[in-house]
Each structure stands twice: as C-alpha cells, then as structure tokens.
Amino acid sequence: xxxxxxxxxxxxxxxxxxxxxxxxxxxxxxxxxxxxxxxxxxxxxxxxxxxxxxxxxxxxxxxxxxxxxxxxxxxxxxxxxxxxxxxxxxxxxxxxxxxxxxxxxxxxxxxxxxxxxxxxxxxxxxxxxxxxxxxxxxxxxxxxxxxxxxxxxxxxxxxxxxxxxxxxxxxxx
Numbered sequence: 001x002x003x004x005x006x007x008x009x010x011x012x013x014x015x016x017x018x019x020x021x022x023x024x025x026x027x028x029x030x031x032x033x034x035x036x037x038x039x040x041x042x043x044x045x046x047x048x049x050x051x052x053x054x055x056x057x058x059x060x061x062x063x064x065x066x067x068x069x070x071x072x073x074x075x076x077x078x079x080x081x082x083x084x085x086x087x088x089x090x091x092x093x094x095x096x097x098x099x100x101x102x103x104x105x106x107x108x109x110x111x112x113x114x115x116x117x118x119x120x121x122x123x124x125x126x127x128x129x130x131x132x133x134x135x136x137x138x139x140x141x142x143x144x145x146x147x148x149x150x151x152x153x154x155x156x157x158x159x160x161x162x163x164x165x166x167x168x169x170x171x172x173x
Contacts, residue, residue: 001092001105002112007062007070009128009141012102014046015092019103029099030091035078040064042074044091 001015017024027047034045043061062070085093094100128141 001100002109003068003070003073004062007065007068008060010046010060012105016100016102016105019101026090026099031089032081032091033089035091037071037075040071042071 004010005012005015014028015030017026017029030044030046034047036043041061041063043059046058046060048057062074064070081088081091081093084095085097088097090099092100094104132138132141
C-alpha cells in the first residue's frame with residue numbers, strides 16, 4: 001500500500017477505510033477485479049475520491065519510478081492476498097480479511113518508519129516532491145495526483161532543489 005500510494009500520489013483515504021464505522025462507504029473501496037497488470041505497469045480503478053465531483057472514477061496507473069520495482073512488490077502482495085482471500089472483492093485486505101483502516105495503516109507505518117513526522121499525507125507529498133525533483137512539470141504532478149487546484153505546490157515549494165528542478169522543467173531544460 002505504501003509503495004502504491006507513493007508512486008500513484010494517492011490519499012490515504014483512497015487506500016483505507018475511515019476509523020469511524022459510521023462514515024465508511026464501501027463503494028469507495030478499490031475492487032480486486034479492477035486490477036490490470038501490463039508489464040512493467042499495473043493499474044486499478046479508483047471508484048471515487050474527493051476530487052471526483054462527477055463520480056466518474058479514475059484509472060490509476062503505476063509505472064516504474066525512482067528505482068522502485070513497484071510491480072514486483074505488488075505481484076507479491078497479490079499472490080499472498082489471492083491465496084488467503086481468493087473471493088474477497090476488495091483489493092487491499094489485511095491479515096484478518098478486513099479492509100485496512102486509517103489507524104491500521106498508520107500503526108504499521110510506524111513499525112517501518114517510527115518518525116512521527118510521517119503521516120497519511122506523506123505518500124502524496126513525498127510522491128509529488130520526488131516527481132518535482134525528477135523535473136516533472138507542475139501540470140503533470142497536478143494531473144497525476146488528481147489535484148483540482150494548485151494545492152500540491154504547498155508540499156514542494158519550500159525546497160530550493162525542487163523549485164530549481166521545476167523551473168528547469170518549465171523552461172524545457
């Protein structure tokens with residue numbers, strides 16, 4: 001989930017369920033049968049997210065980035081998931097067979113990275129920053145992450161190295 005979320009600039013709420021059962025909406029949960037693998041890419045349909053005002057869904061495509069073999073990790077997860085829960089309709093399933101909640105994800109993130117500065121927004125902000133460092137133009141970062149506004153610049157504008165890379169990309173250098 002962490003690698004997929006970072007490479008696709010996903011919100012934590014797009015990968016997990018809210019902790020409060022009263023506000024959970026299973027129509028927003030990614031379906032296992034929406035997954036497609038076309039080496040070296042994999043994709044799935046995000047059924048709804050907060051920027052999807054027309055309820056059209058979005059196809060999320062995860063390509064190789066930053067030297068991370070996301071497809072290898074994802075295939076490994078799918079193999080484990082499909083062996084344990086072959087009929088479960090949702091893509092992300094925890095060891096108990098339930099869809100992970102926000103607190104479940106954060107608890108497991110702390111096991112990997114105890115630094116409390118990391119949060120649910122870290123995947124999205126980190127992915128946007130990494131894209132900017134690679135010289136991706138702002139409109140590509142905005143489209144990749146499905147930001148309806150230029151709010152993504154909040155995450156990357158304070159880093160002088162990132163600013164320089166973005167300016168060079170805009171100039172076509």
